[in-house]
Amino acid sequence: MPQLDLWKAVGLFGGLTDEQLQRLVDISREEHFRDEDVIVEQGTEGEKMYLICEGQVEILIRRTPRETARSEVYLGRGQVFGEMALLDLGKRSATVRCCQDGTILYSVSREDFNQLCSNDTAIGYVVIRNLATDLSFKLRHRNLDLGSGDV
């Protein structure tokens, strides 16, 4: 799939024009990972958002230092993670581990994203609006997952 088409199919960027999307593509960096690679580590500083182009990743959360990290969800093509790093300066809330060889991600740094939004505030408005929908969908998945034991 051509790169711009992939970005068009990401809910977080829905409503952006091709020109605006291309500007996002231009500040992104392609990164390749293999099965079991740790992409981000819970508790560390986060300054990049990632978009999954190919493959899958597993989101793991350790609730206490003594507890073993628990799998919370798998994310596949078209999903983003680490997006909170674009909004706040908080530490990573989860560990993200690659679970397929040949996984391809695009990363966008907070600094580059903020610079882009300063130059084109409409991009920032659309992305932040869509972010609320994306987080809502993730919460709904979580709620349904918690209830699935009763299905």
Add this chain to the structure above:
Amino acid sequence: MITYKVSYVVIGGEHPGAIVNELARPEVGGQVKIGKSTFEIVEIYEVMPMRGDFAFLHATVRPVKLPVGKPDATVS
């Protein structure tokens, strides 16, 4: 072109499921690979109204027990 943002929830609650964007609408009876495991779709419904070119679906899935020696031919 519609993008289907799908929340796959595994029956039983022991597997965390997945969220994946699909280019074709998943169908009941279809299979999906999540992590290292393969699942069969048993139910699909719209969890949020469509917005623009995006449809938001929930799919309930159950593990597939593949016959010994049979290759894992799955989607996603």
